[in-house]
Amino acid sequence: MEEEDRIDEVLPLSTMYAILEECHAKKSKELVCVDYYLAAAIDGFDVLKKVADNWATTEDLTVEESKTLKNDLKMGHEYLQTDFSIHLQQHTEVISHCIQYALGDPDNKDFTNECEQHLTVCPQCEALTKTLNELKNRIDKKVSICKIESCDELDDLEIKQIETDYAVFNIFELRSHIVRSKLSDMERAKDISELDETKAYITLDWAHKLLPTKYRETQKDFFGKDGMSYHISHVQTVKDGDFIDYSFVHIIENNKQVKF
Incomplete structure (x- = not known):
């Protein structure tokens, strides 16, 4: 707006806050x-x-x-x-x-x-x-x-x-x-x-296949095929009072992915 010399078209802060008060913003998720x-x-x-x-x-x-x-x-x-x-x-x-x-x-x-x-x-x-x-x-x-x-x-x-x-x-x-x-x-x-040094929060999931067999795959083909897979383990815990994260990648050959 400043570069285009259109400052007069900018809404006042009070108006923008009033809009946000009525229209709650939510980040879109892909x-x-x-x-x-x-x-x-x-x-x-x-x-x-x-x-x-x-x-x-x-x-x-x-x-x-x-x-x-x-x-x-x-x-x-x-x-x-x-x-x-x-x-x-x-x-x-x-x-x-x-x-x-x-x-x-x-x-x-x-x-x-x-x-x-x-x-x-x-x-x-x-x-x-x-x-x-x-x-x-x-x-x-x-x-x-x-x-x-x-x-x-x-x-x-x-x-x-x-x-x-x-x-x-x-x-x-x-x-x-x-x-x-x-x-x-x-x-x-x-x-x-509630995490402390005696606790850990672990998230496990499959990642994408290393090498897809097709350019476009159906979900049945993606989750059911044999081949090399990435399995991710993400660990959250506390050390010396600070939150820390660890990520472990397991590469599994000739294994079929199944959904948990």
């Missing part, structure tokens, strides 16, 4: 070795947007209703990938943000803790759930009517119903995955903060 939940949910949102477009074409929805539905899906998608994780807490009165409530098993007392009352709902979470249920209920109703009337489009509608159900399922699975990941990150941070 997809590493394919995040199945995120990839499946993204496909799910795309499928549902196409369903909304199709209903506008067949006049099951007006153009304006279709646009509203797609905008609701877009807002829900953005919320899941940004602020939802930030809003999650170990205990909170917002029912969809309470990790302890979400991960408790009501049928097994050994996996359930007492939780505070949940007196508040999240507008964004409720809006996404409402939108997904609306899409699912609409396609279910269309299939039911078509069965009664024995219409010719029944087979196509049933395929659309399966695709819609699967898309909705994958989106809800992503939401569940985010909750589990948040708890995992919290527990990991807690464990690391």
Whole structure:
């Protein structure tokens, strides 16, 4: 801005802080070795947007209703990938943000803790759930009517119903995955903060193959093939009051990678 002599176009600091207060920033994470939940949910949102477009074409929805539905899906998608994780807490009165409530098993007392009352709902979470249920209920109703009337489009509608159900399922699975990941990150941070010279935190994982057999490999080929593999062990501990890291690389020949 200074180089282009456009200082007058820069927002005041107070305005920028006000924006950040309302719009929480979250660092984007790249997809590493394919995040199945995120990839499946993204496909799910795309499928549902196409369903909304199709209903506008067949006049099951007006153009304006279709646009509203797609905008609701877009807002829900953005919320899941940004602020939802930030809003999650170990205990909170917002029912969809309470990790302890979400991960408790009501049928097994050994996996359930007492939780505070949940007196508040999240507008964004409720809006996404409402939108997904609306899409699912609409396609279910269309299939039911078509069965009664024995219409010719029944087979196509049933395929659309399966695709819609699967898309909705994958989106809800992503939401569940985010909750589990948040708890995992919290527990990991807690464990690391409690390290001393008698403790170590060890992370084990496979790295990429040394020499890929193909330019482009499917996941089945990548994880299932034989050949030289890198196995990484990362150790975090404390020495003389300071955090230190050790990394060990094990090169394994003629061994098949399997996921833990």
